[in-house]
Amino acid sequence: MNNxxxxxxxxxxxxxxPVERLxxxxxxxxxxMGLTQKERPDVFDVPGHWFTWADIELHIGIEPVSPRSARHTAFEVxxxxxxxxxxxxxxxxxxxEPLIPGRARxxxxDPFGNRLELLEYVK
Known part of the structure; x- marks a missing residue:
């Protein structure tokens, strides 16, 4: 099988x-930093904020999110x-992960404990 x-x-x-510093x-x-805040979908049970940063988004969440860390990088495929x-x-x-309208994800x-997300925009 080819990759x-x-x-x-x-x-x-x-x-x-930390939640108290959100x-x-x-x-x-x-x-x-001069970022623009954008609307965050109401599908998460923890507080957070989303911003636009060049052509990517910056998401700010809180820790701990059990049982897994919320820290990650997401790549569009x-x-x-x-x-x-x-x-x-x-x-x-x-x-x-929680369903975000318009995104399959x-x-x-990885073998070293880094959390990664893959997503594809869908109609």
Whole structure:
């Protein structure tokens, strides 16, 4: 089986801050970093904020999010189904994530404990 993973771009980066500093982080990324806040889908059970940063998004969440960290980088791919099959074929455990309208997505961990997300925009 040939590797079907074809990456289009980095879609977003998710960083985390302590819950009591979430508003401070929001103001820092608006006032100091000059980012534009955007609407965050109402599908998550934890607070957070989304911003646009060049052609990617910055997502700010809180830790801890049990049992897995919310910190990750998300990559847009051209074929999410083929990507899923390839990773499963290679013994990678996949995790389903909350549904975000217009995005098919899942996460997994590399062998070194780094959480990664793959997604494809769908109509």
């Amino acid at each position: 079907p993973l074809i990456y289009k771009r980095t879609d977003h980066i998710n960083i985390c801050v 508003e401070e982080a929001r103001l820092f990324y608006i006032n100091v 051209t074929d999410i189904a083929a990507s899923r099959s390839w990773l499963e074929h290679n013994g990678i455990k996949l995790y389903e 899942f996460t997994f961990y």
